[in-house]
Amino acid sequence: MSNSSQIEMNDIQGLILRGYNFPHIRYIIFSIKNTDGAKQFCADLASGTAPGGLSITNAEPWENMEKPDYCLNIGFTYSGLEKLIGTANSNAVERHSSREVFKSFKKGAVEDAGQMGDTGESAPANWWKNGGWIPKEVPTANGSELHIQLTLFTLTPENREKYYAALLGMITETPSGPAVIPVYYQDSDPITVDGNSDYVHFGYRDSLSQPRIDDIIWEKPKMRKLMGISSIDDRPKVPLDRFVISQKAKDYYAHTLLVNGTFSAFRLLYQDEAKFNTFIHSNTEISPELMAAKMCGRWRDGTPLVVSPDKEDKSLGEPSTKNFNFTNFNYLTPSPNQQGDQSSDELALKCPYAAHIRRANPRDDINVKGNDDNAETHRIVRRASPYGPVYDRAEKPGIQRGLVGLFIGAVLDFQFRFVTRLWLEQGGFRNPDASPNYSGVDPIFGPQADDTSPDNFVFAYNENGTYTETPNLTRFVRTDGSLYLFLPGISGLKYISQGIIPPPLTVN
Template sequence: MSGPTAGAVPTLELEDIQGTVLRRRPDVYHGVYLLYRIDDPAAAKRSLREVLPEVTSAADWDRPRPFTLNVAFTYRGLARLGVPPGSLASFSPEFRAGMAARKEVLGDLGASDPGNWPPPLGGPDVHIGVVIIATAPEGLHEPVAAAGRLAGVSLVYRLDVGSPVTGREHFGFRDGISSPYLLGSAERSLPGQDAVQPGEFLFGYPDESGAAPAGPAPDVLGRNGCYLAFRQMHADVAAFRRYLRDQARSPEDEELLAAKIVGRWRSGAPLALAPEHDDPDLGADPTRNNDFRYHDDPRGLLVPRGAHIRRANPRDGLADTVVETGIHRVLRRGAAYGPLLPAGALEDDGAERGIIFIFMGASLSRQFEFVQQVWLNDGDFAGLGPEQDPLVGNSGGAGVHTIPARPVRRRLTGLPRFVTVRGGEYCFLPGLAAIAWLTALPDPAGGPSAAPHSSTSEDDR
């Protein structure tokens, strides 16, 4: 990897960085996502000033606490709070446009089209996002009650999330294993983690080029902040189970096919290290379950080149290409919502279930949108032509997934849509000093009028 990664380690201002950027959630947790519309900007800013002491920073993360709380804002929300036009214009075009307007880039088409998203997601009424995480259900009571007393806003969305009792997401896989390591984050890296300069994710620090990327202006607004992409994704678990059953030659082959689609066994054990059989001990060991590369598997005989984890993070699999994988990494936080489909059930029960994904970084277009458009929704980067990600691709019944093998490869065809986007938003996750700055802004002229909104085109990316 090029860039200054091997140089001096930067000092991060942990007290000003919101904790969810740098700190992983506990293995077992309960949480809630809340979205608000700003009705009275002046009252909303007073409420935010009262909430600010409860916003969790990245400092002293190991200190026992009943809950963590973090706050983000959409472009419309920032405008409603009175951010000056010049500052609003300093945000990236895709952030100003919003996620719904970027549907062609993201592949949010067909059933995932924003026209099918239930309100308020993708609409004009989402201004503030709050995420609260606790290790026990009772830990949510106080912060949720406090959030319910916010003045000048209306709650327009609530979704309860958490870690399923199985410890795995709805498709049955252990989640949240792979993540980049931010230099200077005060956490020790795990074997297999890529060390990445913090400017790839946070404004105010050098990125992989050695320079600090331009962030929102003024500096107090942008520093220690990052962009955040919020996605609610429905999981058709029954369809996944039926497809595996119909394609498999045996129950053991069913599990192998699932692993070849994802790149890991359900336990989290990577195919790169356990190609023949699942290894639950390996899957549960954070010192081993992410410590692998693809340099000795160029054809994908162990991990198919189109497998989900190889697409989302090609590691060194693109070493002989012009692609610099380090500048396309994202920080990700995932959470399950909805009841588990009963074990063995092959028919959908009508319940809404899925995953909330949060992607964080300094560039929506270069990181989140690039991964979504080029690595997940296109097979050309891996020499796979029109193939899409077999798990989260938008193939709609015509998907193909190639599994290299000797003497003859195996090809899965007719892949249905296993994941449908239910909605999403582009947000800005500011530093704590920036939140204080926002609460001190004068009210916009003319009172609580509709916030300005701009759009962007493909040429703006």
Template sequence: MNTADNSNTVGVRVEIDDVQSGALRPRPVPYAGEFVFLRIDDRQAGRALLRRLLPLTSGGLPGADRSQDAWVAVALSYQGLRALGVPQESLDSFPRAFREGMAARAELIGDVGESAPDHWEAPFGTGDVHIALSALSSDVGQLGKELERARAAYEETPGVRVVWQQEVRQLPTGRTTFGFRDGISHPNIEGVGLPGSNPQEVPIKAGEFILGYPDETGSLPPTPSPDVLGRNGTYAAVRKIHTNVAAWRRYLRANSSSAEEEALLAAKMVGRWPSGAPLTLSPDRDDPELAADPHRVNNFLYREHDDGGFGCPAGAHIRRTNPRDATIIGDARMHRLIRRGTTYGPPLPEGVLEDDGAERGLVGVFIGTHLERQFEFIKAEWVNDGNFIGYPGEKDPVAGHHGGTGSVTIPEKPVRRRLRNLPSFVVTRGGEYCFLPGLSALRWLAELED
């Protein structure tokens, strides 16, 4: 089996060809893709489907010819593993958060009010999501070929039913529905052979992202049994998020006196300008030239460049979700995630301030080996609580649940500014915790016998 290394690796080699491509690869630019959720009504049919999907499921890193680069990833929920007939001893070896599922832990992670599971799209949170397929590519034609092959696999398998589908694609602007470039930051993972986006980031231990390797504590993360099932796998929190773009624009307009102030206020809440240029490096104006340079756009630390938050506020979205070396309560490296956001739905036309009723937003995939101290911790402590940065009661201005009563502090001289009465700009439409097995584990699952 091939292994991967990089210049920053010290004695760790990840069996990269056994890791699903959908686990570690950054999202391509541009991109198009599709998510398909399946329910297994017959365990033999589920196993047969995995056997059909195995030839489509790639491992390793991107190829040299990106026009031919497309991948299908196969993940399973806890209920899906049960439906396949995985032995109870193995099921019991999975972590509690995964066994319980995202809906059962919604209040903990801030999915309350209109984001609560009672309001989620079916089949999220119902137990009917067993297999989650995702296909992603930088080339629409190549994506179509992969989707056709995947569709043939599940449509030719009686006893397996499609319960949800969602097309995603990069908008013509290359930005999110809120108007900001996304997908800029990717961690530097020890032993993988894929450079991170921040040259100043010390490599994160491979065990934070892939099971079977030491994590930041120096220990192996808890791994499902038998070893073949857990090794080279990971967990993915999959979420569909609706974006209230009209409410976002109205709030910016109501709290600014000019278009320039609106742009600055939006950047202060996000932490980057629309082009992707970080406030930490360009605090006063957008800098498309900086944003277009892959060697500079993510090359910064907070303590060195902006410890006081006068450029990028401590409460800004990107600083909360990845504090880097900022002065906070706790160790940010223990909570690092791979984030992969993909956009669905049409953009709200430029300048429109009233909602048009269209569904738009993102399907986010958040990958790591510790659901509780990575995804759940970030959601509970960093997104929906401000204690770790010294702003008790404040939430992430973009991703937090505010309900019209939120507030956010923006450091300014001589007097800081405090925004009040923030509405919720995002609404959770649904989510699932999934296990993304290694390729050897997929074969083991496909060959299970009663």
């Protein structure tokens, strides 16, 4: 694996390796109308030399650890990449890359929707229509006009408007109009509970368990201390090539254009808070708060059930929100930083197998299908944030709210697609299933509209040594938009802006 002295921090987009923690964000999708003008737009973003223009933020540390006024990152759909570098070059990149690396990206989110569970109300025919779509014309069925996705991070709402205007001012004007035009945008602003702004809709504290990426500066104890983050963290580290594409990776190979870049699923997810609240109040045998905790695997404040099964416990502190295991098998050493209850939960008596955080990251439970390395192969970096107002029970129906952002991994097939298909959406999560908890899907998402398995419409959880079943589990999250994106390195972006590709690596 690459070590920190070899990582080209100035060539990697910053959001891949760390969260910026900027409160006011705008996610924008652009359509290319003039290829030459779009190339110039990309060149200016890569170089940062356009007068009054913006530049793509790389992964280098900020001077004096002070946040800049904005951060900006860019990704391309396959149709966008093909427009800029041409079909022949796109085919060449595909030929010199692993099937797992490039095929799903080329296939795209629309064609992949059925595999990802995006059916019924979540089907592509309904995408981009619930607020944020700018043109008068409705989106096309295949999404082929969606080419570039930019994310603008700012410290204030005023700066968001200021730098968005500056971004639009960089676009080349042609005789027929702007070379690229925004077709969709979604703003994100923080939800604050008890002074903490890390909350999302459904009322949970979020962003607690991003992967520890091996041997990067942001994981060094000194840097974590400077950033005000606890250095007490002994979770397994994930190799850098899971998130930054490398030509030295052991289980995939990639064209030179892709190096120092990565792939991502951009997701716009509507959250039906009214349905969710109805469900957690539907079982009179337990409190709504316990029901919500069982569904997520954490109490609302972030306390994991395996650490504190009976109540929120803010006294445990940061390590216990991250450093915990589910099974603690004898040949694995329990984390010394796990506070509270450290007994094994192999039978899911504290945290149900179906619980969201257990399914998204099963940690040390190697009985989970496909998890023989502490979920290392399948970890995802989440750069997603809430949109829309906080839920009010007295509000009128139809208010849009949810989660929007990027789910990042160097290999979509190993990471986003694997976790979504096999751990969140399908039954048989753990084999053998040693408990009566037969809920077959992640309860936060709920069963798909075309799901025919009656077991998937029941949420089962342990209480006082027995399992309680709550029927009528339904879909609480709807996909309102999705893109598969390539996030290039800065040098890759410069090649794209010229409409060319570097030569592929020669293998002896």
